[in-house]
Amino acid sequence: MRRFAAEAVLAYKAANIFGADGAMLDLKSLVYFIAVAEDLHFSRAADRLHVAQSALSVRIRQLEDRLGARLFARSKRSAxxxxxxxxxxxxxxxxxxxxxxxAESVGRRAGQxxxxxxxxxxxxxxxxxxxLPGLLRRxxxxxxxxxxxxxxxxxxxQFAMIEDGLIDIGIVRARSDPPAGVKLHVLRREKMHVLLPADxxxxxxxxxxxxxxxxxxxxSPHFDALTGFGNMLARLSGRDGFAPAAIRPVRDFLTVVGLVGGGYGVAxxxxxxxxxxGDDxxxxxLDGADDLEAPLSLAYADRQPGPAVAAFLECARAD
Incomplete structure (x- = not known):
């Protein structure tokens, strides 16, 4: 019964890798112990570890003292x-x-x-x-x-969530003056066209x-006069007599295409x-407006990014 209890205590200590004083054992002691356990020979283990045999023996004795148990049976007459x-x-x-x-590998890779x-x-x-698909694939x-x-x-x-740290990166139809704390990098510039009902x-x-x-x-897909296409329309107001009868803001380009195809306006x-x-x-x-562009831009916080975010930004900028 005593033998079973002693082994149970050691198993508990082993599972938690604590010494008899409750302090965690250092990894070097565990590495030394494993080497001797694999070679079942102190001299060969010391050679493999590139340490003196005496230092290895001392480390194993200290380990046994901390655990309160003998880990090796050794004598001059037997192996x-x-x-x-x-x-x-x-x-x-x-x-x-x-x-x-x-853990070391993950930490090193995370840092890179x-x-x-x-x-x-x-x-x-x-x-x-x-x-976006091309960027993600790369x-x-x-x-x-x-x-x-x-x-x-x-x-x-996106701008609000970047400022609050809820997302790391945004891909936006950029405006010229992003919010404080948000930086922009143009990824692609696209010329503007007129979308009309087919008839x-x-x-x-x-x-x-x-x-x-x-x-x-x-x-037009916009939310205010400062953002994306709202900003562009504000700048176009009065240019070359441009004054649309009405502007109908919607959420996205799918809605734009649907409404234009249904005859509710142009875009x-x-x-x-x-x-x-589609066919509708x-x-x-757009004639005389070659300077009009709708850039897709990278948006990110004006602070030091983590390694993974920095790697994504570098990948995106390299395109």
Whole structure:
């Protein structure tokens, strides 16, 4: 009964890797013990570890004293062998050393941006333009073990969540003056086009001037006069006689295409919308407005990013 109780106590200590005084054992002691347990020879183990045999012997004795148990049976007449307590301890020591090696590897890889987590917000046009899928594919090829979480959301919400630290990166239809604390990097510039119902009188034209849209209802994906297309429309007001009859703000380009196709108005859209256009709409170049662009931009906090986020930013900027 006493023998069983002693082994149970040692097994508990081994599982927790604590010494008799409750302090955690150092990894070097465990590595030394494992080497001797594998070689069952102090001299060979010392050679493998590149330490003096005397130092190895002292370390093992200190380990046994802290555990309060003999780990090796050794004598001049017989080979070194593990005691029953040593066998119990060996399995746990290996587990702890392997876990420490894994933790070190993960920590090192995390520091290099090879593992971690990146939360990304995006506007829908970043997907159907092909920009976001291409960027994700390239980043995954370079950092396959980084977890990437993506969430579709409008530009103002992305800015707010970046400022609050709720997402790391946004892909937005940028404005020229982002909120304080948010930086922008243009990833792609797209020329503007006019989106018309297929049966619209202007659909027969090769190009359309701004002033030809003055009597039209303009359908536009924007939320305020400062953000994305709202900002662009504010800058266009009065240019070349441009004064649409009404502006109908909607949430996204899918809604724009649906309403234009249904005959409820026309729209100024970037080239990417071409991928959404069906037979009920047509796109025509905007004449005299070659300077008008709708950039897709990277948005991120103006502070030092974590390694995984920094790796994503570097990948995106390199395109």
């Amino acid at each position: 070194v062998r593990l005691t029953q307590a040593g066998e119990l301890f060996l399995a746990e020591a290996r587990r702890v050393v392997q876990a420490a090696e894994q 941006g090879e593992v971690g987590h990146v939360a990304i917000g995006f506007v829908a046009s970043a997907v159907f333009s092909g920009l 980043f995954r090829g370079m950092h396959p073990d980084v977890e990437v979480e993506i969430s579709e959301m409008e530009t103002p919400r 619209h009188p202007l659909a027969a034209a090769d190009r359309i001037a701004l002033n030809e849209l003055s009597r039209e209802t303009l359908i 100024l859209v970037p080239d990417a919308v071409r991928r959404l256009a 709409v047509v796109m025509r170049p």
